[in-house]
Amino acid sequence: MAKIPPTSELSPFEKMVEGALNLLQDPAALGAISPLAAPYMLAMHLEKQEISAEERGRKLRGLIRAIIQDFEGKHAQRHRTIIQMRYFEDKTEEQILQQIHVQKVAYHRSRKQAIQQVSQHLNTLLNPALQLETPPRMTHELLGRAFDTERSLKALAARQTVTLTGAGGVGKTSLGSYLATQWNPQTTFWYTFRPGVNDHMNSLARALALFFKNQKEPLLWQEIMAKGDRLEVSHIIDLVRNLVHKLYQQSTSLLFFFFLVDVLRTDQHVAHSALIALLESLANDAAMIIMGQQIVVTPQTFCLLNDLTTAQMEQKFAKVGIQLSVDELYKVYAYTHGNPRLLELFIALTVYGEPLPQLLRIISTAPPTEFFLRRLFARLDSMEVGLLHAISVFRNPAPIDVWQQGDMAQPLQRLIDRKLLYIHGPGSIAILPAYAGLIQMWISYEERKRLHLEAAAIRAERNDHAAAAYHRIQGEQPEIALMCWHQYQEQAISQGQAAMALRMFHTLNTVHFSAEGRQIHALICAELAKLTGDLQGALDFLKSTNYSTPVLSVDAHIAEGLIANEQSRFAEAKTLFTHALQKSAAIVEARQSLAHKSLGWIHLISDLDLDAAWRAALLARYEAENLQGLIQQERCNFAASAVLYQSALQIAEELNFAEGIAKTLNNLITLAATMGNFEQAEAYFERADYCYERIGKILGRLLAHTNLAFTLNLAGSHDRALTIISKVYDLAATNQFALTSRLLAHVGYQQAEAHLGLGNLDAAEAQIYAAMQQEEENLVPDCMRVMGEIALARGHLAKAENAVRQSIAVYDEDSDANQYMLGYAWRTLAKVLFAQEQEDDAKIAVDRAIAYFSELSLEHQVSITRASFPQFTHLRSA
Known part of the structure; x- marks a missing residue:
């Protein structure tokens, strides 16, 4: 198959996908060449890791085939x-054009879109940032560890906590990884704390959430999807504890490993206290192993791993063919104290050709790790040195496939065999931190920059944008790191990288940034701080710079307005949003002439791709029409609102914008109910609830159920309304979702209406008072009207009239937006007046109600009003 020239304007990951598509005809080549088919990326979809390149190629080919069947839009x-035709069937361009009936320009544009669509799906399926860590594959012998192994396994079987501690290099990781092999890998959780990378509750919570999701318990994952990084620590701990108990009740044998706990320093980082609290909670509930050089959680079983004795050293050396005299053995012991890691370096030196007599002669008082490593480096070839330099700059295990091709394959394997590198999980390679720190000290400044930029490219190509940003910063390209992050921020945030990114970016010195760079830096840090729940910090970032770029100035006003809105500073938020609109209008006006001029060039540019801009424009149009529909609904212009909502819905469906579809359908529920189309409202509810459930948005489902209760109350199905309200509470409880005061007010109000309709006056009164206690200002007049109806039903007529008239007085303050509710209120007042035998005033009230409903073209409400007062003959003749 002839290779297609690379498509322009694709991201590094999309280019990788395009390369894989070009190899679909040859699974063996696909598995051997494409990074997407390497175990590092494909790990979660391989039943076993040791399979051939061709099998991996077939697995990736199968995933892509399944993906295209799920295309939507x-x-x-x-x-x-x-x-299908170009990559799976190797059809020519002419054959494809005949099938899809478009011109060449449209074909190439559509091919790019198709590649991007495949990329989006593959990113979700394969992204290593969303994969769980697995135990490293250590090959060191467990000399002298039989007793510790037996004690640990016994304690773990009893669901106890084991601490493996000891000096660096003593073999904690080797023993831990061996213990992991004795457990079911599917129910084993391994987490290595890495400073500045994942030593934060948000990172650990996401890893645990994914682990529990894999155990068919997605509650924590759903919470994180709904609330992001704003979950309370205590709530996370409670959820983890409950999920652990639930899984144990299902006879699931869980085992938790936490490695390098030494980095948790509560005296230096407040955030580490939360991590230790979670570990302490798990220590009481689950089988757990904690490894490090300090004790952070009191264990039930404590294993202090000692260095090897001279007898064990002799046994170790004999296995690799090294024979030492007693004096020589004691000399090595005196220098290494029998530390297994140092002994491995000693062995590696002899394997690389260091004469044993010479090595024994020159052993000195220098730090042994540095001494052995320096001696080793003198005997490594340039490729081996280059590999160790390259891998030392990675903070997390790196994808091994980067170096498994060509001339690098053999040096890589030699370093693994000599235990200078080790396999860490499927398809990843790592170097011990003790070695990495020393090696980086020996690398020149210029080489270190180059290596970090190469590492950034490797991470970016695999869509790990937070890691890529870190390496760009270390490579002295902080502004480029910021700009690249900005481009992929939404995707990276969805992977749980907000807290890590904030720690990385907020310390940047922006003095030498461009003006635009400083502004983007402030906006990014503000957004990240807001996502992690630090609203004041977000405001501080926003106010830390001046916004000379008009578009960024608009973004800043919007960001500050959203924060003000969350803090219930509604007047300030309104002012900020107004300023943003004014600035936006000025920008549009300034660019109109340029836009008209530019349109004239479109026909001259044969390969122009405006699809991304077109999608953005459609999204903007969707938001505008949905908002306009809401405004028209609030103004009681129901027919106009329906047209706008339907237009917004059509755009959202065209874009396959699931959240937008659900949001507009949710609005249509109340609109259809208000217009008396109750069956249509229920149909809208079914679709909205399905969409919200599919995307995991709990709040949307709660709002949709509340709107359905509103519909059922209007339709007179009060018993069904109560059933739906109970589902609201059940959904919130099941998903551990705390109802907001606004939602509590509306749910309580609908509950009161339902109880009132069923004649349960005490329950209705209790609910209406509960709703009013939430202080939802817009709902107060509705609540007062309901209180009037309750009083009327009890025969407390004066109290009823007072409540309803107060309701009308509040509604009249903004009568344009409240005509619908005024119709309801005047109809209720007519009932009260008629009960007081004030027939003339009641007739006036009825006429006012009918006038309001007629103005809104709500004939069903006019009919209900007339039917409610058969005594008034003038209504029958109307």
Whole structure:
């Protein structure tokens, strides 16, 4: 198959996907060449890790085939046909054009879109940032560890906590990884704390959430998807404890490993206290191993690993063919104290050709790790040295496939055999931190920069944007790191990298940044701080610079307005949003002439791709029409609102924008109910609830159920309304979702309406008072009207009239937006007046109610009003 020239304007990951598509005809080559088919990326989809390149190629090919079958959206069939015919069937461009009936320019544009669609799905399926860590594959012998092994396994079987501690290099990781092999890998959780990378509750919570999700218990994952990084620490701990108990009740044998706990320093980092609290909670509930040089949690079983004795050293050396006299053995022991890691370096030196007599002669008082490593480096070839330099700059295990091709394959394997590098999980390679720190000290400044930038490219190509940003910063490109992050921020945040990114970016010195760079830095840090729940910190970032770039100035006003809104500073938020709109209008006006001029050039540019801009424009149009529909609904312009909502819904469906579809359908529930189309409202609810459930948005589901209760109350199905309200509470409880005061007010109000309709006056009164206690200002007049109806039902007529008239007085303050509710209120007042035998005033009230409903073209409400007062003959003749 002839290779297709690379498509322009694809991201590094998308280019990698395009390269893989070009190899679909040859699974063996696909598995051997494409990083996407390497175990590092494909790990979660391989039943076993030791399979051939061809098998991995077939697995990736199968994933891509399944992906194209799930394509959605306006051009889904065209994109599916292009991928199928061009890459799976090796059809020519002419054959594809005949099938999809488009011009060449449109074909190339659609091919790019199809590649991007495949990339989006593959990123979700394969992204290593969303994969769980697995125990490292250590090959060191467990000399002298039989007693510790037996004690540990016995304690773990009893669901106890074991601490493995001892000096660096004593073999904690080797013993830990061996213990992990004695457990079911599917129910084993391994987590290595790495300073500045994942030593934060948000990172650990996401890893645990993914682990529990894999155990078919997705509650913590759903909470994180709904609330992001804003979950309370105590709530996370409670959820983890409950999930552990639930899984144990299902006879699931869980085992938790936490490695390098030494980095947790509560005296230096407040955030580490939360991590230790979680570990302490797990220590009481689950089988757990904690490894490090300090004790952070009191264990039930404590294993202090000692260095090897001279007898064990002799046994170790004999296995590799090294014979030492008693004096020589004691000389090595005096220098290494029998530390297994140092002994491995000693062995590696002899394997690399260091004469044993010479090595024994020159052993000195220098720090042994540094001494042995320096001697080793003198005997390594340039490729081996280059590999150790390259891998030493990675903070997390690196993808091994980067160096498994060509000339690097053999040096890589030699370093693994000599235990200078080790396999850490499927398809990843790592170097011991003790070695990495020393090696980086020996690398020149210029080489270290180059290596970090190469590492950044490797991480970016695999869509690990937080790691890529770190390496760009270390490579002296902080502003480029910031700009690249900005481009992929939404994707990286969805992977739980907000807290880590904030720690990385907020310390940057922006003095030498461009003006635009400083502004973007402030906006990014503000967004990240807001996502992690630090609203004041977000405001401080926003106010830390001046916004000379008009578009960024608009973004800053919007960001500050959103924070003000969350802090219930509504007047300030309104002012900020108004300023943003004014600045936006000025920007649009300034660019209109340029836009008209530019349009004239479109026909001259044959390969122009405006799809991304078109999608952005459609999204903007969707948001505008959905908001306009809401405004028209609030103004009681129901027909106009329906047109706008339907237009917004059509755009969202065209874009396959699930959240937008659900949001507009949710609005349509109340609109249809208000207009008397109750069956249609219920149909809208079914679709909205399905969409919200599919994307995991709990709040959306709660709002949709509340709106359905509103519909059922209007339709007179009060018993069903109560059933739906109970589902609201059940959904919130099941998903550990705390109802907001606004939602509590509306749920309580609908509950009161339902109880009132069923004649449960005490329950209705209790609920309406509960709703009013939430101090939801817009709901107060509705609550007062309901209180009037409750009083009327009890025969407390004066109290009823007072409550309803107060309700009308509040509604009249903004009568344009409240015509619908005024119709309800005047109809209720008519009932009260008629009960007081004030027939003339009651007739006036009825006429006012009918006038309001007629103005809104709500004939069903006019009919209900007339039917409610059969005594008034003038209504029958109307």
